[in-house]
Amino acid sequence: MIKIFLTMILAIASIKGFGQTFTIKDLNKSAVLSGEYFEFTKPQKNISEAISNYQNKTHIQKLSKLKRKYKKEAAWYVFTIKSSFDKKIERVIQYPFGCTDEMEIFEVDSKLNLKKSYTRTHSTPLKKRNFRARRLSVQINVKPLEEKIIFAKLKSRHIVGMIFDIQNPQIAKDYEEKYKVISLIYTGVFIGLFFYNFFYGLTSKDKTAFYYLGMLTSISFLILIVADVPAYFNITVSYFFHKSLSIHHALMIIFSCLFAISFLNTKNNFKKIHLSFVVMASLAVIVAILSIFDPLYSISNQILKNLMTLMLVVSIINAGYIAFKTRQRPAIIYLLAIGALFTSGLMYLLTWNYGLFERSFFTANIILLGSAIEMILFSIALADNFNLKIKNELNKRLLAENSLKDLNVDLEIKVKSKTKELLSIKRRAALGEMAVSVAHEINSPLSAVFNNNQRIVKLLSKENTEREKLLRTSKKIETLLEGIFDITKNLQLYGDDFNKYELKEYDLVQVLQKAIEKVKLLGKEVELVNISFDEFQVLCKETPLVNSFVTLIKYLLLNSSDIIINKKQADSFIYIDFNSRGKKLPTWIKSYLSESFSSQTGEVKGSGLELSIVKDTFDSLGIEIEIGGEEDDFKFRLKLPNSMIVIK
Amino acid sequence: MNSKNLSILVVDDNFDICDVIKDWLEDEDFTVITSSSGNKAIRLLQKETFDVIISDVKMSDGTGIDLLKGIKDLKLHPKMIIMMTGFSDLTEEYFLNLGATHFYNKPLKLEEITDLIKSTILYP
Numbered sequence: 001m002i003k004i005f006l007t008m009i010l011a012i013a014s015i016k017g018f019g020q021t022f023t024i025k026d027l028n029k030s031a032v033l034s035g036e037y038f039e040f041t042k043p044q045k046n047i048s049e050a051i052s053n054y055q056n057k058t059h060i061q062k063l064s065k066l067k068r069k070y071k072k073e074a075a076w077y078v079f080t081i082k083s084s085f086d087k088k089i090e091r092v093i094q095y096p097f098g099c100t101d102e103m104e105i106f107e108v109d110s111k112l113n114l115k116k117s118y119t120r121t122h123s124t125p126l127k128k129r130n131f132r133a134r135r136l137s138v139q140i141n142v143k144p145l146e147e148k149i150i151f152a153k154l155k156s157r158h159i160v161g162m163i164f165d166i167q168n169p170q171i172a173k174d175y176e177e178k179y180k181v182i183s184l185i186y187t188g189v190f191i192g193l194f195f196y197n198f199f200y201g202l203t204s205k206d207k208t209a210f211y212y213l214g215m216l217t218s219i220s221f222l223i224l225i226v227a228d229v230p231a232y233f234n235i236t237v238s239y240f241f242h243k244s245l246s247i248h249h250a251l252m253i254i255f256s257c258l259f260a261i262s263f264l265n266t267k268n269n270f271k272k273i274h275l276s277f278v279v280m281a282s283l284a285v286i287v288a289i290l291s292i293f294d295p296l297y298s299i300s301n302q303i304l305k306n307l308m309t310l311m312l313v314v315s316i317i318n319a320g321y322i323a324f325k326t327r328q329r330p331a332i333i334y335l336l337a338i339g340a341l342f343t344s345g346l347m348y349l350l351t352w353n354y355g356l357f358e359r360s361f362f363t364a365n366i367i368l369l370g371s372a373i374e375m376i377l378f379s380i381a382l383a384d385n386f387n388l389k390i391k392n393e394l395n396k397r398l399l400a401e402n403s404l405k406d407l408n409v410d411l412e413i414k415v416k417s418k419t420k421e422l423l424s425i426k427r428r429a430a431l432g433e434m435a436v437s438v439a440h441e442i443n444s445p446l447s448a449v450f451n452n453n454q455r456i457v458k459l460l461s462k463e464n465t466e467r468e469k470l471l472r473t474s475k476k477i478e479t480l481l482e483g484i485f486d487i488t489k490n491l492q493l494y495g496d497d498f499n500k501y502e503l504k505e506y507d508l509v510q511v512l513q514k515a516i517e518k519v520k521l522l523g524k525e526v527e528l529v530n531i532s533f534d535e536f537q538v539l540c541k542e543t544p545l546v547n548s549f550v551t552l553i554k555y556l557l558l559n560s561s562d563i564i565i566n567k568k569q570a571d572s573f574i575y576i577d578f579n580s581r582g583k584k585l586p587t588w589i590k591s592y593l594s595e596s597f598s599s600q601t602g603e604v605k606g607s608g609l610e611l612s613i614v615k616d617t618f619d620s621l622g623i624e625i626e627i628g629g630e631e632d633d634f635k636f637r638l639k640l641p642n643s644m645i646v647i648k
Numbered sequence: 649m650n651s652k653n654l655s656i657l658v659v660d661d662n663f664d665i666c667d668v669i670k671d672w673l674e675d676e677d678f679t680v681i682t683s684s685s686g687n688k689a690i691r692l693l694q695k696e697t698f699d700v701i702i703s704d705v706k707m708s709d710g711t712g713i714d715l716l717k718g719i720k721d722l723k724l725h726p727k728m729i730i731m732m733t734g735f736s737d738l739t740e741e742y743f744l745n746l747g748a749t750h751f752y753n754k755p756l757k758l759e760e761i762t763d764l765i766k767s768t769i770l771y772p
Contacts (some may be wrong), residue, residue, distance in 0.1 A: 248650050443734040443754065448664035450755035473671070480664055520737075 037063045040076040047106045047114060050151050053344070055112060072339060079150040102155045110147035186368045190216070193379045200379075203448060204386050207260040212378060214255035217250050247303035250288030253311060259282035260315060263385065264322055264331060273318045275277055280311050299351050330385045337377035344370020445480040452477045501541035505646050508536035508574065515549035525560040526553055536565060536574055537646035540621055548614040552578070555611065574640040653685040654769060655696070658682045659689040659703035659715060665754075669702065672758045678765070686710025690718035700765055701726050705733035705743075713738075716746040727769050732756055 041059045044050040053059050060078070107116040194216055201209030215496035257277040261267060287303050316338050323331040344366045350356040351363040452473045459470050511528055516526050553561070564577040568630055618625065622641040656678050660666045666682040671708055673680045681690040681698070687710030689703065701719070705712035716735065718727070730750045731743045740751040 439734075444662040445664060447734065448662070448668050451665070451668040451672065451758055454758050455675070457666065458675070460673075469671075469675075472670075476664065476668070597737035 032642060036080045037079075038078040039063050040078075043074050044076045044153070047117065047151060050078070050106075050153075051108060051112050052113070054078055054149070054151075057634070075154050077152045077154070079152070081148045081150065104153040106151040106153075108149040108151060110149070112149070182365050182368055186372055189372050189375060193375050197379055197382060200382060200386070206382070206386055206389075208259060208385065209382055211255050211262055212258035212382065215252060215259055216375075218252040218255055247288055247291075249308070250284040250291075253284035253304070253307060254281045256311060256315075257284075260318070260334075263334060263381070264319065266318075266322075269326075270318075270322060273322065276314055276318065280307065280314065283307060312338070312342060330381055330388065333377055333381035333384065337374045337381065340373040340377065341370045344373075442484055445483050449477050449480045452480070501543050503539060503541055505537050505539055506542050506545075508565065508576075508640075510536045511538070511540070511542060511545055512549060512565070512576070514542075515546045515553065516563070518546070518550045519553045522552065522554060526557060527562055529562045529564045536567070538574070538644045539646055540644060544617045545621070548617045551611060553613045554628065572642060572645070574645060576638040578636055578638075651770065652679060654700065654765070655679045655681070655698045655700040656700040656702065657689060657692065658766075659684075659686060659701065659707070659712070661685055661704065661707040661709070665704070669758065670755070673762070676762050684709075686712060686715040686718070688700065689715050690722070693719065693722060693724060697724075697770060698726055700728040700730070702730045702732065702761070705731060705738070712743075713746065716743070716748060720747055728765065730764075 006508065038054070038060050040050065040053065041061055044053065044059075103120045105116075105118055105120060106114060108114050146377050193626065194213065197209045197212050197216075200206070254411055257280055261274060261277050264270070264273070266277065284304065284307060287307065291304075316335070319331055319335040321339055322328075323335045347357065348363065348367050351358075351366075357363055454476075455473050456470060459465055459473070509528065512528050516528055553563075557580055561580040564579070566575045566577060567573070615625075619639070623640040624641075626637045626639055656673055658666050658669045658673070658680060659682070659702065660669075663684070666684070670680045670682050681692070681696075683692055685707050686703070688733050689701075701715075703712045703715050710718075712733070716729070716731075719726070728750065729748045730752060732746045732752045732754055734754040743751050752761070
């Protein structure tokens, strides 16, 4: 929308800028020339009468604005010209819509002396528009600071729709040179920003940039078309281009709307504003379609032009509202960009239509300046918008990461809590199973004791007591009771408080030997094979460690096994390897080592609690259990950490 | 029927229990053979015939329940099957339905067992 408005003004400005073309309404206000325009109220007989009536101001009226009107009879007109420059002034009188074959021109000086008279008969037909239309033009030279009065007599049956173009070749040349520079800068800015936004759109995949490009492209087409139609009077562009004018107008409106919608993100945040843009874009589409049936220069273009003006106003209001409401940078920049364009356009109109400001090169080209500022601001705003989007994305990611971290922390806490809970449940379950197992283990020997005692009673009650049987049964009872004592003793072992043992330096070999001695009492043949060193000092709590070794060997090693202590120089850890002299170890040992709690049923029911206590003991000392070898050559090892090793 | 002609199979994975029951029953002149698991007992039953079977319930290699099912599968009809257990969630009715004739909790009162055998099989 803005671009459409810009284009229209720009086209006119460019023509006026370097051509210094003024309409009659501008004549009095011209910085280059000044003068007046009069019309005789009745036909004059000759030039003398006309000069006399002009001098006496009889039968003559001053016109401020010449409107197109049809005259059935000959009519006389007067133009006064005063050059305010010290350069040659060339004046051209044109009849763009005139329909006449002849025009008599009388050049009179300021003292009303007739200097020159001639007749213009050559006329140029106005193509396409009206085959009867003719355009007559004359050139009037005005010397520096010279005043001239031109009397013009038009033949009967003519249409007066004159536009008087006054051209000063020198000034025009100056303007043209200056304008070329300005135009070049403007074109450079235009092309630069076009490609900048094109590549920005490609890289950012921001559709707003493409809407903006669409807008710029439509503008360039419009400039091309309109610039080739000097002030809409010299129609030299092809019919096709004129027909497509409405399409380009419409495209500009549509792209402007899309750009505004996308840039200001109206769809989600400002429904009513969004609707206003949609309505305007839809109207543009409808008018563009209807323009196909509309003759050239007729109502459709006028509607579109009005629609563009409406859009500019609506855009300013909308952007202003959004900027005020949200205080967001993109909306503020958008408002500034439109503001720059609007201000320049307004200044141009006030200068060239109402003479409020001095006419100069600057005011003639102010639209270019406004447009360039607007383009730069929009490009900055687009990039800024993109940066904001990236920042928002980053913030979102940061928030997501933080949330994830929080979740992780929560999860960790929950997992820890659940693990603890599970551990507690497992411990309770293990304790329950342990109790059942212990009960089973104790119950069996107790039952046997009970039955053996029954037998003793029975044997004693007989007359011929068999002494041998009695002794043997009694011995059995003793053995059974010893077994029960062992079980209860082992249970006491696990009731010990781990913290009561002191952390001291012990010889690892001796610690293991103590464990092996205990295991040997259980009937296992285990030997300590210390290959590399004689002595290893370790920092530990002796009793729990000895008990842990006992449990490990008792449950996890076969009856005849070796324990090898080794120390690797490379990592300075101590390794205790447990193997069964090449014999295959039961497969369930693997699961015992990896998760002792899962191994409370089956062959080793009741050992889960003991093994879990062993694992806790190892964990507290930083000892790792490593499982190695294949099924046939299965072995496991304990890796003692550096913190345990005492070097002397 | 003579006591010596009465063969009894005692099944328990606890050697001491088996041993004391065997001693007790042998004192009564019964012929007693022991087995340490349910599966071993089934294999033994495929070869030999027993009048009375006394079995524990919980055993690692074939439980007392497995043994009862095995007896059913082999279509054996011992005169008496006595089940004994220290800890079990299963009821006496359950074992009786499976084919057991009597059910006792540990520790067994061996006097009751011998009286039962004598009154039921030897002197009915």
